[in-house]
Amino acid sequence: MAIVQEFFNIPDEIMTKISTGENKIFGGEVRNNKGQIVKILRPVSKLEATLYYGWKYRDTLFTVGKLGTAGVKSYIKSKKKQEPDVVVKFREALKVYLNAVRKGALTMEIISDVIERLGELKMHPNFEKINIVSMEELDVLLNRMFEYTKKLAADNAIELTSLEKETPSQSENPIINLQRYLKAQKRIFELAS
Secondary structure, X not given: OOOOXXXXXXXXXXXXXXXXXXXXXXXXXXXXXXOOEEEEOOEOOHHHHHHHHHHHOHHHHHHHHHHOHHHHHHHHHHHHHHOOHXXXXXXXXXXXXXXXXXXXXXXXXXXXXXXXXXXXXXXXXXXXXXXOOOHHHHHHHHHHHHHHHHHXXXXXXOOOOHHHHOOOOOOOOHHHHHHHXXXXXXXXXXXXX
16 A cells, blocks of 8 residues: 655745744644634645745855865865764654655654664653754654644554643653654554555
């Protein structure tokens, strides 16, 4: 059975309200805290998404291109020396995961790799001191993963467990929430295939 994945272009002003908790995504709709529909999201094709982000970040892409390969390699080497190897591997796995979600090309192998890298990261002696991403970015990521997990389950006619249906908790460790959504997505892929 094929895995169905959809992605939407969410306007920046709507995304800001989603990240602050003023609005929430329910499938292809954005609703406010009263449950009223604020925006109906239109699914975009891969070409539209590529063109949109290419145009939106054209200045950044052009600047990066101008820096040259040598400068970029030097910068990457200096950043890698500052971070433990497990952090670098986790970020790389997370980057692959996010790109696959954006392109609608997520696989069980990609999810498993992120889960494995997350486990390695948790085993690091200084795990509590490691800053993977800012708390604000992690909160946005968790909310998007929660919505994506619900959408993935609905698109593939898979019932989420009561624990998987719970919204991300601010009091709970964000890494535990991240791990929960990854495991839920892996379970959806297993049941749908």
